[in-house]
Amino acid sequence: MQTSVIISTYNSPLWLQKVLWGYFAQDRHDFELVIADDGSSDETREMLAAMAPNSPVPIAHVWQPDEGFQKCRILNKAIAVAQGERILLTDGDCVPRRDFVEVHTRLAQPDRFLTGGYFKLPPNVSKALTQDDIAGQQAFNAFWLMRHGLPFTSKLLKVVATSPFDEWLNRLSPARPTWNGHSASCLRSQAIQINGFNEDMQYGGLDVEFGLRLRHVGIEPRHIRYSAIALHLHHGHGYVTQGMKERSHGVKENTRHNRLTWAERGLSQWLDSSNRATLLRDDRLTRF
Template structure:
Protein backbone atom coordinates (compact mmCIF):
# COMPACT_ATOMS: atom_id res chain seq x y z
CA UNK A 1 0.00 0.00 0.00
CA UNK A 2 1.95 2.99 -1.25
CA UNK A 3 2.04 6.06 0.99
CA UNK A 4 2.28 9.73 0.05
CA UNK A 5 4.30 11.47 2.76
CA UNK A 6 3.27 15.14 2.82
CA UNK A 7 5.94 17.30 4.45
CA UNK A 8 4.93 20.92 5.10
CA UNK A 9 7.68 23.54 5.03
CA UNK A 10 8.36 27.26 4.90
CA UNK A 11 11.86 28.74 4.53
CA UNK A 12 13.63 26.09 6.65
CA UNK A 13 15.98 24.31 4.21
CA UNK A 14 18.54 23.30 6.86
CA UNK A 15 15.89 21.52 8.93
CA UNK A 16 14.25 20.06 5.81
CA UNK A 17 17.56 18.56 4.76
CA UNK A 18 17.84 16.68 8.06
CA UNK A 19 14.27 15.45 7.67
CA UNK A 20 14.94 14.15 4.17
CA UNK A 21 18.02 12.28 5.35
CA UNK A 22 15.64 10.45 7.69
CA UNK A 23 13.33 9.47 4.83
CA UNK A 24 16.23 8.41 2.63
CA UNK A 25 17.24 5.95 5.40
CA UNK A 26 13.81 4.23 5.68
CA UNK A 27 13.75 0.41 5.63
CA UNK A 28 10.45 0.54 3.70
CA UNK A 29 10.67 2.47 0.40
CA UNK A 30 7.09 1.99 -0.80
CA UNK A 31 6.29 5.70 -0.55
CA UNK A 32 6.66 9.05 -2.25
CA UNK A 33 7.62 12.38 -0.72
CA UNK A 34 5.56 15.49 -1.40
CA UNK A 35 7.02 18.76 -0.15
CA UNK A 36 4.09 21.08 0.64
CA UNK A 37 5.78 24.47 0.41
CA UNK A 38 3.87 27.50 1.73
CA UNK A 39 5.85 30.10 -0.22
CA UNK A 40 9.54 29.46 0.56
CA UNK A 41 12.23 31.32 -1.36
CA UNK A 42 14.40 29.68 -4.02
CA UNK A 43 16.76 27.99 -1.53
CA UNK A 44 14.23 25.25 -0.75
CA UNK A 45 13.74 24.37 -4.42
CA UNK A 46 17.51 24.30 -4.94
CA UNK A 47 17.96 21.97 -1.98
CA UNK A 48 15.29 19.60 -3.29
CA UNK A 49 16.76 19.52 -6.80
CA UNK A 50 20.13 18.57 -5.33
CA UNK A 51 18.84 15.97 -2.87
CA UNK A 52 16.49 14.36 -5.40
CA UNK A 53 19.55 13.08 -7.27
CA UNK A 54 20.26 10.61 -4.45
CA UNK A 55 16.71 9.96 -3.26
CA UNK A 56 15.58 6.32 -3.17
CA UNK A 57 11.95 7.44 -3.64
CA UNK A 58 10.14 9.97 -5.86
CA UNK A 59 10.00 13.58 -4.65
CA UNK A 60 7.36 16.12 -5.68
CA UNK A 61 7.62 19.82 -4.85
CA UNK A 62 4.29 21.66 -4.72
CA UNK A 63 4.71 25.41 -4.07
CA UNK A 64 2.29 28.29 -3.61
CA UNK A 65 3.16 32.01 -3.35
CA UNK A 66 3.82 33.46 0.09
CA UNK A 67 0.57 35.12 1.14
CA UNK A 68 0.65 34.60 4.88
CA UNK A 69 0.08 31.36 6.79
CA UNK A 70 -1.79 29.07 4.35
CA UNK A 71 -0.76 25.63 5.53
CA UNK A 72 -4.21 24.13 4.99
CA UNK A 73 -4.24 25.21 1.35
CA UNK A 74 -0.82 23.78 0.52
CA UNK A 75 -1.61 20.49 2.26
CA UNK A 76 -4.83 20.21 0.27
CA UNK A 77 -2.90 20.82 -2.94
CA UNK A 78 -0.44 18.10 -1.90
CA UNK A 79 -3.32 15.67 -1.29
CA UNK A 80 -4.69 16.57 -4.72
CA UNK A 81 -1.44 15.62 -6.51
CA UNK A 82 -0.67 12.61 -4.28
CA UNK A 83 -0.37 9.24 -6.00
CA UNK A 84 -0.42 7.00 -2.94
CA UNK A 85 -3.32 5.03 -1.49
CA UNK A 86 -2.62 6.64 1.89
CA UNK A 87 -1.51 10.06 3.02
CA UNK A 88 0.85 10.68 5.92
CA UNK A 89 1.17 14.28 7.10
CA UNK A 90 4.25 15.56 8.88
CA UNK A 91 6.37 18.71 9.11
CA UNK A 92 9.71 19.85 7.78
CA UNK A 93 11.12 19.84 11.31
CA UNK A 94 10.31 16.19 12.18
CA UNK A 95 13.06 13.63 11.50
CA UNK A 96 11.68 10.06 11.20
CA UNK A 97 13.25 6.95 12.65
CA UNK A 98 14.21 4.27 10.15
CA UNK A 99 11.05 2.19 10.73
CA UNK A 100 8.64 5.13 10.55
CA UNK A 101 7.03 4.33 7.18
CA UNK A 102 6.98 0.62 7.98
CA UNK A 103 5.13 1.20 11.26
CA UNK A 104 2.46 3.32 9.58
CA UNK A 105 2.06 0.67 6.88
CA UNK A 106 1.84 -2.17 9.42
CA UNK A 107 -0.86 -0.53 11.56
CA UNK A 108 -2.88 0.87 8.63
CA UNK A 109 -6.62 0.14 8.52
CA UNK A 110 -9.00 1.46 5.87
CA UNK A 111 -11.58 2.63 8.44
CA UNK A 112 -9.21 4.27 10.95
CA UNK A 113 -6.52 6.94 11.06
CA UNK A 114 -3.20 6.62 12.89
CA UNK A 115 -2.17 9.10 15.57
CA UNK A 116 1.55 9.35 16.25
CA UNK A 117 3.67 11.55 18.51
CA UNK A 118 7.09 13.16 18.64
CA UNK A 119 10.16 13.52 20.83
CA UNK A 120 11.20 17.15 21.15
CA UNK A 121 14.85 18.20 20.94
CA UNK A 122 16.38 21.40 22.26
CA UNK A 123 18.15 23.92 20.07
CA UNK A 124 21.70 22.64 20.60
CA UNK A 125 20.76 19.00 19.96
CA UNK A 126 18.76 20.00 16.89
CA UNK A 127 21.72 21.86 15.44
CA UNK A 128 24.11 18.98 16.20
CA UNK A 129 22.24 16.38 14.13
CA UNK A 130 24.12 15.54 10.95
CA UNK A 131 23.67 12.99 8.20
CA UNK A 132 25.74 10.27 9.90
CA UNK A 133 23.85 10.54 13.18
CA UNK A 134 20.52 10.23 11.38
CA UNK A 135 21.52 7.45 8.98
CA UNK A 136 23.12 5.22 11.62
CA UNK A 137 20.23 6.04 14.03
CA UNK A 138 22.39 7.25 16.90
CA UNK A 139 20.17 10.34 16.95
CA UNK A 140 17.31 8.08 18.12
CA UNK A 141 19.33 6.47 20.91
CA UNK A 142 18.27 7.59 24.37
CA UNK A 143 21.76 6.91 25.70
CA UNK A 144 23.34 9.11 23.00
CA UNK A 145 20.91 11.92 23.74
CA UNK A 146 21.47 11.63 27.50
CA UNK A 147 25.23 11.97 27.03
CA UNK A 148 24.51 15.26 25.28
CA UNK A 149 22.44 16.65 28.10
CA UNK A 150 18.92 15.42 27.41
CA UNK A 151 16.96 15.17 30.68
CA UNK A 152 15.58 11.78 31.66
CA UNK A 153 11.78 11.58 31.88
CA UNK A 154 8.90 9.37 30.78
CA UNK A 155 8.91 10.90 27.29
CA UNK A 156 12.05 8.87 26.59
CA UNK A 157 9.87 5.75 26.46
CA UNK A 158 9.11 6.74 22.86
CA UNK A 159 12.74 6.03 22.04
CA UNK A 160 13.25 2.83 24.02
CA UNK A 161 9.87 1.05 23.83
CA UNK A 162 10.39 -2.07 21.72
CA UNK A 163 7.66 -4.53 20.65
CA UNK A 164 5.47 -5.65 22.35
CA UNK A 165 6.03 -2.98 25.06
CA UNK A 166 5.27 -0.16 22.60
CA UNK A 167 1.87 -1.70 21.80
CA UNK A 168 1.02 -1.87 25.50
CA UNK A 169 1.96 1.79 25.99
CA UNK A 170 -0.12 2.76 22.95
CA UNK A 171 -3.13 1.12 24.57
CA UNK A 172 -2.82 2.59 28.04
CA UNK A 173 -1.54 6.12 27.35
CA UNK A 174 -4.24 8.69 28.27
CA UNK A 175 -3.28 11.07 25.44
CA UNK A 176 -6.18 11.66 23.05
CA UNK A 177 -6.05 9.95 19.68
CA UNK A 178 -6.11 13.12 17.60
CA UNK A 179 -4.93 13.83 14.08
CA UNK A 180 -1.45 15.24 14.65
CA UNK A 181 0.06 17.22 11.79
CA UNK A 182 3.56 16.05 12.62
CA UNK A 183 2.72 12.33 12.55
CA UNK A 184 -0.62 10.97 11.32
CA UNK A 185 -1.94 8.94 8.39
CA UNK A 186 -5.12 7.64 6.77
CA UNK A 187 -6.44 6.39 3.46
CA UNK A 188 -6.43 9.21 0.91
CA UNK A 189 -10.09 8.42 0.18
CA UNK A 190 -10.98 9.42 3.76
CA UNK A 191 -9.29 12.80 3.34
CA UNK A 192 -11.29 13.31 0.15
CA UNK A 193 -14.50 12.30 1.94
CA UNK A 194 -14.16 15.14 4.48
CA UNK A 195 -12.94 17.63 1.83
CA UNK A 196 -9.40 17.78 3.15
CA UNK A 197 -8.17 20.49 5.49
CA UNK A 198 -10.26 23.52 6.36
CA UNK A 199 -8.80 26.56 4.59
CA UNK A 200 -10.80 28.92 6.81
CA UNK A 201 -8.27 28.02 9.52
CA UNK A 202 -4.77 29.26 10.19
CA UNK A 203 -2.46 28.30 13.06
CA UNK A 204 -4.16 26.68 16.04
CA UNK A 205 -5.71 23.22 15.90
CA UNK A 206 -6.05 22.89 12.12
CA UNK A 207 -4.88 19.29 12.27
CA UNK A 208 -7.18 18.37 15.13
CA UNK A 209 -10.16 19.91 13.33
CA UNK A 210 -9.49 17.62 10.36
CA UNK A 211 -9.52 14.65 12.75
CA UNK A 212 -12.75 15.80 14.35
CA UNK A 213 -14.48 15.79 10.96
CA UNK A 214 -13.14 12.30 10.31
CA UNK A 215 -14.67 11.28 13.63
CA UNK A 216 -18.03 12.72 12.60
CA UNK A 217 -18.00 10.27 9.67
CA UNK A 218 -17.25 7.35 12.02
CA UNK A 219 -13.48 7.27 11.40
CA UNK A 220 -11.50 7.39 14.65
CA UNK A 221 -7.82 7.20 15.56
CA UNK A 222 -5.56 4.35 16.60
CA UNK A 223 -2.67 5.33 18.86
CA UNK A 224 0.87 4.63 17.60
CA UNK A 225 2.53 7.22 19.81
CA UNK A 226 5.19 4.80 21.05
CA UNK A 227 5.70 2.94 17.77
CA UNK A 228 6.13 5.63 15.09
CA UNK A 229 8.92 7.94 16.24
CA UNK A 230 10.00 11.36 14.95
CA UNK A 231 12.46 13.81 16.46
CA UNK A 232 10.96 17.30 16.56
CA UNK A 233 13.66 19.90 15.87
CA UNK A 234 13.66 23.16 17.78
CA UNK A 235 12.15 26.27 16.17
CA UNK A 236 10.29 29.44 17.03
CA UNK A 237 6.76 30.44 15.99
CA UNK A 238 7.10 34.12 15.26
CA UNK A 239 4.40 33.89 12.60
CA UNK A 240 1.64 33.14 15.11
CA UNK A 241 -0.73 35.94 16.15
CA UNK A 242 -3.57 36.03 18.71
CA UNK A 243 -6.00 36.84 15.89
CA UNK A 244 -4.92 33.71 14.03
CA UNK A 245 -5.50 31.52 17.06
CA UNK A 246 -8.89 33.05 17.85
CA UNK A 247 -10.09 32.63 14.26
CA UNK A 248 -9.10 28.96 14.26
CA UNK A 249 -10.68 28.41 17.66
CA UNK A 250 -14.00 29.71 16.34
CA UNK A 251 -13.87 27.36 13.34
CA UNK A 252 -13.11 24.37 15.57
CA UNK A 253 -15.99 25.26 17.85
CA UNK A 254 -18.39 25.46 14.91
CA UNK A 255 -17.15 22.14 13.55
CA UNK A 256 -17.92 20.43 16.86
CA UNK A 257 -21.24 22.14 17.52
CA UNK A 258 -22.59 21.54 14.01
CA UNK A 259 -20.93 18.11 13.72
CA UNK A 260 -19.51 19.09 10.36
CA UNK A 261 -18.20 16.30 8.18
CA UNK A 262 -16.82 18.37 5.30
CA UNK A 263 -14.76 21.53 5.14
CA UNK A 264 -16.70 24.40 3.58
CA UNK A 265 -13.56 25.62 1.82
CA UNK A 266 -11.25 22.70 1.26
CA UNK A 267 -9.81 20.10 -1.07
CA UNK A 268 -12.50 20.27 -3.75
CA UNK A 269 -11.06 23.61 -4.91
CA UNK A 270 -8.02 21.73 -6.18
CA UNK A 271 -9.32 18.21 -6.85
CA UNK A 272 -12.42 17.62 -8.97
CA UNK A 273 -14.71 14.61 -8.46
CA UNK A 274 -13.29 13.02 -11.62
CA UNK A 275 -9.77 13.21 -10.15
CA UNK A 276 -8.54 16.13 -12.24
CA UNK A 277 -6.18 18.47 -10.39
CA UNK A 278 -6.74 22.23 -10.81
CA UNK A 279 -4.08 24.32 -9.05
CA UNK A 280 -4.03 28.13 -8.85
CA UNK A 281 -2.32 29.95 -11.74
CA UNK A 282 0.74 30.98 -9.68
CA UNK A 283 1.25 27.58 -8.04
CA UNK A 284 4.19 25.42 -9.13
CA UNK A 285 4.37 21.64 -9.32
CA UNK A 286 7.69 19.90 -9.99
CA UNK A 287 8.13 16.12 -10.08
CA UNK A 288 11.81 15.57 -9.28
Protein backbone atom coordinates in the same frame (compact mmCIF):
# COMPACT_ATOMS: atom_id res chain seq x y z
CA MET B 1 2.28 3.49 -4.93
CA GLN B 2 1.13 2.69 -1.43
CA THR B 3 1.78 5.89 0.57
CA SER B 4 2.33 9.58 -0.06
CA VAL B 5 4.29 11.17 2.79
CA ILE B 6 3.29 14.84 2.85
CA ILE B 7 5.81 17.13 4.55
CA SER B 8 4.83 20.74 5.26
CA THR B 9 7.58 23.38 5.20
CA TYR B 10 8.24 27.11 5.11
CA ASN B 11 11.72 28.63 4.78
CA SER B 12 13.50 25.99 6.90
CA PRO B 13 15.79 24.22 4.38
CA LEU B 14 18.38 23.12 6.97
CA TRP B 15 15.74 21.40 9.10
CA LEU B 16 13.99 19.96 6.03
CA GLN B 17 17.29 18.50 4.86
CA LYS B 18 17.64 16.58 8.14
CA VAL B 19 14.08 15.33 7.76
CA LEU B 20 14.77 14.09 4.23
CA TRP B 21 17.84 12.20 5.44
CA GLY B 22 15.42 10.34 7.74
CA TYR B 23 13.16 9.37 4.83
CA PHE B 24 16.10 8.32 2.67
CA ALA B 25 17.00 5.85 5.48
CA GLN B 26 13.55 4.21 5.73
CA ASP B 27 13.26 0.42 5.84
CA ARG B 28 10.83 0.45 2.90
CA HIS B 29 10.76 2.53 -0.25
CA ASP B 30 7.25 2.02 -1.65
CA PHE B 31 6.25 5.62 -0.97
CA GLU B 32 6.67 9.09 -2.39
CA LEU B 33 7.60 12.33 -0.66
CA VAL B 34 5.37 15.34 -1.32
CA ILE B 35 6.85 18.60 -0.04
CA ALA B 36 4.01 21.01 0.79
CA ASP B 37 5.75 24.37 0.57
CA ASP B 38 3.85 27.42 1.85
CA GLY B 39 5.86 30.00 -0.11
CA SER B 40 9.52 29.35 0.76
CA SER B 41 12.30 31.21 -1.05
CA ASP B 42 14.33 29.55 -3.81
CA GLU B 43 16.75 28.12 -1.25
CA THR B 44 14.34 25.29 -0.43
CA ARG B 45 13.75 24.44 -4.11
CA GLU B 46 17.50 24.44 -4.79
CA MET B 47 18.17 22.19 -1.80
CA LEU B 48 15.56 19.69 -3.01
CA ALA B 49 17.02 19.67 -6.51
CA ALA B 50 20.46 18.93 -5.07
CA MET B 51 19.21 16.10 -2.82
CA ALA B 52 16.79 14.46 -5.25
CA PRO B 53 19.41 12.44 -7.21
CA ASN B 54 20.29 10.61 -3.97
CA SER B 55 16.70 9.88 -2.99
CA PRO B 56 15.55 6.23 -3.07
CA VAL B 57 11.95 7.42 -3.53
CA PRO B 58 10.22 9.94 -5.83
CA ILE B 59 9.95 13.53 -4.58
CA ALA B 60 7.27 16.03 -5.57
CA HIS B 61 7.58 19.70 -4.58
CA VAL B 62 4.32 21.66 -4.61
CA TRP B 63 4.80 25.37 -3.93
CA GLN B 64 2.41 28.29 -3.58
CA PRO B 65 3.21 32.01 -3.31
CA ASP B 66 3.78 33.38 0.19
CA GLU B 67 0.54 34.96 1.45
CA GLY B 68 1.14 34.52 5.15
CA PHE B 69 0.38 31.34 7.09
CA GLN B 70 -1.71 29.26 4.66
CA LYS B 71 -0.83 25.74 5.77
CA CYS B 72 -4.32 24.31 5.18
CA ARG B 73 -4.26 25.54 1.58
CA ILE B 74 -0.86 24.02 0.75
CA LEU B 75 -1.75 20.74 2.50
CA ASN B 76 -4.85 20.48 0.33
CA LYS B 77 -2.78 21.10 -2.79
CA ALA B 78 -0.32 18.41 -1.64
CA ILE B 79 -3.16 15.92 -1.13
CA ALA B 80 -4.42 16.83 -4.60
CA VAL B 81 -1.08 15.98 -6.27
CA ALA B 82 -0.41 12.91 -4.07
CA GLN B 83 -0.34 9.62 -5.96
CA GLY B 84 -0.48 7.18 -3.05
CA GLU B 85 -3.52 5.28 -1.79
CA ARG B 86 -2.74 6.50 1.72
CA ILE B 87 -1.47 9.88 2.92
CA LEU B 88 0.90 10.24 5.86
CA LEU B 89 1.18 13.83 7.04
CA THR B 90 4.15 15.22 8.94
CA ASP B 91 6.16 18.43 9.27
CA GLY B 92 9.48 19.62 7.91
CA ASP B 93 10.93 19.67 11.42
CA CYS B 94 10.19 16.02 12.34
CA VAL B 95 13.01 13.52 11.62
CA PRO B 96 11.57 9.99 11.31
CA ARG B 97 13.07 6.80 12.68
CA ARG B 98 13.80 4.25 9.95
CA ASP B 99 10.56 2.29 10.64
CA PHE B 100 8.29 5.35 10.61
CA VAL B 101 6.63 4.64 7.24
CA GLU B 102 6.66 0.90 7.94
CA VAL B 103 4.68 1.35 11.18
CA HIS B 104 2.09 3.61 9.55
CA THR B 105 1.75 1.11 6.68
CA ARG B 106 1.67 -2.07 8.76
CA LEU B 107 -0.88 -0.81 11.27
CA ALA B 108 -3.19 0.79 8.70
CA GLN B 109 -6.88 -0.12 8.90
CA PRO B 110 -9.59 1.07 6.50
CA ASP B 111 -11.86 2.32 9.30
CA ARG B 112 -9.12 3.99 11.37
CA PHE B 113 -6.76 6.92 11.11
CA LEU B 114 -3.41 6.54 12.84
CA THR B 115 -2.11 9.25 15.13
CA GLY B 116 1.43 9.41 16.44
CA GLY B 117 3.52 11.65 18.64
CA TYR B 118 6.99 13.14 18.64
CA PHE B 119 10.02 13.50 20.86
CA LYS B 120 10.93 17.17 21.18
CA LEU B 121 14.61 18.13 21.00
CA PRO B 122 16.16 21.28 22.48
CA PRO B 123 18.06 23.72 20.18
CA ASN B 124 21.54 22.34 20.89
CA VAL B 125 20.60 18.74 20.15
CA SER B 126 18.61 19.75 17.05
CA LYS B 127 21.67 21.49 15.63
CA ALA B 128 23.98 18.59 16.54
CA LEU B 129 22.13 16.04 14.36
CA THR B 130 24.22 15.08 11.33
CA GLN B 131 23.45 12.98 8.28
CA ASP B 132 25.49 10.11 9.71
CA ASP B 133 23.62 10.29 13.04
CA ILE B 134 20.29 10.02 11.23
CA ALA B 135 21.29 7.43 8.62
CA GLY B 136 22.98 5.28 11.26
CA GLN B 137 20.06 5.82 13.69
CA GLN B 138 22.32 6.89 16.57
CA ALA B 139 20.08 9.93 16.95
CA PHE B 140 17.29 7.61 18.15
CA ASN B 141 19.44 6.14 20.91
CA ALA B 142 18.72 7.48 24.41
CA PHE B 143 22.40 7.38 25.41
CA TRP B 144 23.39 9.37 22.30
CA LEU B 145 20.75 11.97 23.11
CA MET B 146 21.92 12.28 26.72
CA ARG B 147 25.57 12.55 25.65
CA HIS B 148 24.54 15.53 23.53
CA GLY B 149 22.92 17.30 26.45
CA LEU B 150 19.39 15.92 26.72
CA PRO B 151 18.36 15.42 30.37
CA PHE B 152 17.03 12.04 31.48
CA THR B 153 13.23 12.11 31.80
CA SER B 154 10.37 9.63 31.49
CA LYS B 155 9.69 11.04 28.00
CA LEU B 156 12.67 9.02 26.76
CA LEU B 157 10.28 6.05 26.80
CA LYS B 158 9.17 7.24 23.37
CA VAL B 159 12.65 6.55 22.05
CA VAL B 160 13.50 3.29 23.85
CA ALA B 161 10.13 1.48 23.83
CA THR B 162 10.18 -1.61 21.62
CA SER B 163 7.61 -4.27 20.80
CA PRO B 164 5.46 -5.28 22.66
CA PHE B 165 6.01 -2.49 25.20
CA ASP B 166 5.24 0.25 22.66
CA GLU B 167 1.73 -1.18 22.13
CA TRP B 168 1.09 -1.29 25.88
CA LEU B 169 2.19 2.31 26.19
CA ASN B 170 -0.01 3.30 23.24
CA ARG B 171 -3.03 1.83 25.06
CA LEU B 172 -2.10 3.39 28.41
CA SER B 173 -1.38 6.87 27.07
CA PRO B 174 -3.67 9.51 28.64
CA ALA B 175 -3.23 11.77 25.58
CA ARG B 176 -6.39 12.37 23.57
CA PRO B 177 -6.16 10.52 20.21
CA THR B 178 -6.55 13.48 17.86
CA TRP B 179 -5.18 13.91 14.35
CA ASN B 180 -1.60 15.09 14.93
CA GLY B 181 -0.15 16.81 11.88
CA HIS B 182 3.40 15.73 12.67
CA SER B 183 2.50 12.01 12.47
CA ALA B 184 -0.93 10.94 11.20
CA SER B 185 -2.24 8.89 8.30
CA CYS B 186 -5.43 7.84 6.55
CA LEU B 187 -6.66 6.88 3.10
CA ARG B 188 -6.47 9.66 0.52
CA SER B 189 -10.08 8.86 -0.37
CA GLN B 190 -11.08 9.61 3.23
CA ALA B 191 -9.42 13.03 3.07
CA ILE B 192 -11.38 13.67 -0.14
CA GLN B 193 -14.58 12.49 1.55
CA ILE B 194 -14.36 15.25 4.20
CA ASN B 195 -12.96 17.84 1.72
CA GLY B 196 -9.47 17.95 3.21
CA PHE B 197 -8.28 20.73 5.49
CA ASN B 198 -10.45 23.71 6.33
CA GLU B 199 -8.93 26.76 4.63
CA ASP B 200 -10.91 29.10 6.89
CA MET B 201 -8.35 28.09 9.56
CA GLN B 202 -4.76 29.17 10.11
CA TYR B 203 -2.63 28.29 13.15
CA GLY B 204 -4.41 26.65 16.06
CA GLY B 205 -6.35 23.39 15.91
CA LEU B 206 -6.33 22.82 12.15
CA ASP B 207 -5.19 19.22 12.60
CA VAL B 208 -7.69 18.49 15.37
CA GLU B 209 -10.51 19.92 13.24
CA PHE B 210 -9.54 17.64 10.33
CA GLY B 211 -9.61 14.66 12.69
CA LEU B 212 -12.99 15.65 14.10
CA ARG B 213 -14.54 15.51 10.65
CA LEU B 214 -12.96 12.09 10.04
CA ARG B 215 -14.54 10.88 13.27
CA HIS B 216 -17.90 12.36 12.32
CA VAL B 217 -17.98 10.14 9.21
CA GLY B 218 -17.07 7.07 11.27
CA ILE B 219 -13.27 6.92 10.92
CA GLU B 220 -11.93 6.50 14.45
CA PRO B 221 -8.36 7.17 15.68
CA ARG B 222 -5.76 4.67 16.78
CA HIS B 223 -2.83 5.75 18.97
CA ILE B 224 0.68 4.89 17.76
CA ARG B 225 2.49 7.47 19.91
CA TYR B 226 5.17 5.03 21.04
CA SER B 227 5.44 3.05 17.78
CA ALA B 228 6.03 5.65 15.05
CA ILE B 229 8.89 7.78 16.35
CA ALA B 230 10.01 11.17 15.03
CA LEU B 231 12.41 13.67 16.56
CA HIS B 232 10.95 17.17 16.63
CA LEU B 233 13.60 19.79 15.87
CA HIS B 234 13.39 23.02 17.85
CA HIS B 235 11.88 26.13 16.26
CA GLY B 236 9.90 29.21 17.19
CA HIS B 237 6.40 30.31 16.20
CA GLY B 238 6.94 33.94 15.23
CA TYR B 239 4.23 33.73 12.59
CA VAL B 240 1.43 33.10 15.12
CA THR B 241 -0.94 35.86 16.28
CA GLN B 242 -3.60 35.74 18.98
CA GLY B 243 -6.30 36.69 16.48
CA MET B 244 -5.25 33.81 14.23
CA LYS B 245 -5.56 31.34 17.10
CA GLU B 246 -8.92 32.69 18.23
CA ARG B 247 -10.48 32.51 14.76
CA SER B 248 -9.23 28.97 14.22
CA HIS B 249 -10.49 27.91 17.64
CA GLY B 250 -13.95 29.18 16.72
CA VAL B 251 -14.00 27.17 13.49
CA LYS B 252 -12.86 24.02 15.30
CA GLU B 253 -15.49 24.33 18.03
CA ASN B 254 -18.20 24.90 15.42
CA THR B 255 -17.14 21.66 13.71
CA ARG B 256 -17.22 19.84 17.05
CA HIS B 257 -20.57 21.26 18.20
CA ASN B 258 -22.40 20.75 14.90
CA ARG B 259 -20.67 17.47 14.02
CA LEU B 260 -19.67 18.83 10.62
CA THR B 261 -18.19 16.41 8.07
CA TRP B 262 -17.33 18.78 5.21
CA ALA B 263 -15.02 21.80 4.94
CA GLU B 264 -16.82 24.42 2.86
CA ARG B 265 -13.53 25.87 1.62
CA GLY B 266 -11.28 22.86 1.26
CA LEU B 267 -9.69 20.26 -0.98
CA SER B 268 -12.34 20.25 -3.73
CA GLN B 269 -11.00 23.61 -5.02
CA TRP B 270 -7.82 21.81 -6.11
CA LEU B 271 -9.37 18.69 -7.69
CA ASP B 272 -11.18 18.09 -10.96
CA SER B 273 -14.07 15.66 -11.41
CA SER B 274 -11.60 12.75 -11.60
CA ASN B 275 -9.86 13.80 -8.37
CA ARG B 276 -6.77 15.01 -10.24
CA ALA B 277 -4.94 18.15 -9.19
CA THR B 278 -5.88 21.56 -10.60
CA LEU B 279 -3.49 24.19 -9.25
CA LEU B 280 -3.34 27.95 -9.80
CA ARG B 281 -1.18 29.56 -12.48
CA ASP B 282 1.30 30.92 -9.93
CA ASP B 283 1.64 27.58 -8.12
CA ARG B 284 4.56 25.31 -9.00
CA LEU B 285 4.72 21.52 -9.07
CA THR B 286 8.08 19.85 -9.68
CA ARG B 287 8.55 16.08 -9.67
CA PHE B 288 12.08 14.77 -9.21
